[in-house]
Amino acid sequence: xxxxxxxxxxxxxxxxxxxxxxxxxxxxxxxxxxxxxxxxxxxxxxxxxxxxxxxxxxxxxxxxxxxxxxxxxxxxxxxxxxxxxxxxxxxxxxxxxxxxxxxxxxxxxxxxxxxxxxxxxxxxxxxxxxxxxxxxxxxxxxxxxxxxxxxxxxxxxxxxxxxxxxxxxxxxxxxxxxxxxxxxxxxxxxxxxxxxxxxxxxxxxxxxxxxxxxxxxxxxxxxxxx
Numbered sequence: 001x002x003x004x005x006x007x008x009x010x011x012x013x014x015x016x017x018x019x020x021x022x023x024x025x026x027x028x029x030x031x032x033x034x035x036x037x038x039x040x041x042x043x044x045x046x047x048x049x050x051x052x053x054x055x056x057x058x059x060x061x062x063x064x065x066x067x068x069x070x071x072x073x074x075x076x077x078x079x080x081x082x083x084x085x086x087x088x089x090x091x092x093x094x095x096x097x098x099x100x101x102x103x104x105x106x107x108x109x110x111x112x113x114x115x116x117x118x119x120x121x122x123x124x125x126x127x128x129x130x131x132x133x134x135x136x137x138x139x140x141x142x143x144x145x146x147x148x149x150x151x152x153x154x155x156x157x158x159x160x161x162x163x164x165x166x167x168x169x170x171x172x173x174x175x176x177x178x179x180x181x182x183x184x185x186x187x188x189x190x191x192x193x194x195x196x197x198x199x200x201x202x203x204x205x206x207x208x209x210x211x212x213x214x215x216x217x218x219x220x221x222x223x224x225x226x
Contacts (some may be wrong), residue, residue, distance in 0.1 A: 001030070003122045003222060004137075007132035009095070009144035010190060011178045014150030014201050014209065015126035019142060021210050023124040026223070030075060031068065031117050033127035033134070036110050038088035039066045039079045039094040051099050058105035066110065069192035070119065085164070091159075091166075091174070098178045101128070128182055131193035140220060141196035142213060150176055150202040 006023070007015050016032055023030035043064040049057055067078045077085050085095075100106050114134050117123060127134065131141035144152075152172040157167045182190040192198065197216055201209050217223040 001149045002119060003139055004118045004135045005136045005140045005142070005217075006122045006193075006196075007124065007126040007133050007142045007144055007197065008184040008190065008193070009126075009127060009130075009142075010146075010175075011098070011153070012155050012175055013144045013146045014206065015144050015153070018201075018209050018213070019097045019124045020205065024187055025210065025214065026122070026124070026217075027118065027187055028122040028124050029070070031079070031114060031123050031125040031226055032075060033110070033114055035075075035077045035085070035088060035089065035226040036066050036068065036113070037097045037101045037106075038093050039084050040064055040106060041093050042084055042088050042111065043079055044100060045093065045096060051096055057100050057101050061100070061103075061106050061109060065216060066113070068113070095174060095178070096198050098181050099135055102181065102187055107187055128190040129188035131196050132191060136193075138219060140222065141193050143192040143196040143198050143217075144209070146200070146202040147200075147201055148179070151175055167188065176177045 005028070008202060009015050018205060019032070020030050029050045037128060040061055044057060044060060045142055046049060047060055049060050051057060065080050066099050068074045069078055076083050077088065111134050112126065118135055119123060125135060131143070149172070152168060152175055155175070156166060157169050214223060
């Protein structure tokens with residue numbers, strides 16, 4: 001039976017970074033569900049979809065073929081055969097992603113692929129509803145969070161390092177809005193699973209968070225003790 005590790009939490013908490021490092025440490029497959037939704041959002045943007053029209057978005061998304069492939073051990077996000085990994089990390093795509101991920105048909109389409117990957121492989125999967133909806137029977141569940149201020153500062157520094165002109169205040173406002181949408185959507189809202197371990201990374205480095213999760217895994221018997 002495959003081993004599934006689910007990591008949930010709000011935008012900017014460091015889920016993807018932590019999940020990637022953890023999967024490498026364990027030699028598991030990393031499944032970036034957020035990237036799959038971002039690819040779908042990119043498709044909607046390219047097609048000029050009315051993002052507020054749930055039916056139109058749901059119908060349009062049926063024409064999008066989103067896949068995860070592993071080439072030389074590296075995850076690639078494909079949209080209709082195109083590797084869009086370098087095109088889905090913009091603020092525009094992120095904000096659209098939060099909106100379309102609330103539509104049930106969009107979630108159903110991508111959840112089926114995510115569950116198939118988890119059935120066939122040992123995975124570390126991160127997102128908003130992995131432990132509650134996508135992989136409710138995951139052997140290990142983590143809810144990774146951080147303060148709005150800490151998350152905004154991380155995103156601000158990331159974008160500044162890329163040479164982008166950004167406003168810390170606007171990033172904070174965007175994060176608060178995304179949190180509200182994610183936590184109050186009708187379909188699969190962001191919520192901590194009852195059996196998930198809570199980790200607040202506000203004052204923690206990446207290695208510290210990974211170490212804390214590895215300790216938890218050892219206690220559960222999924223990592224051999226040194």
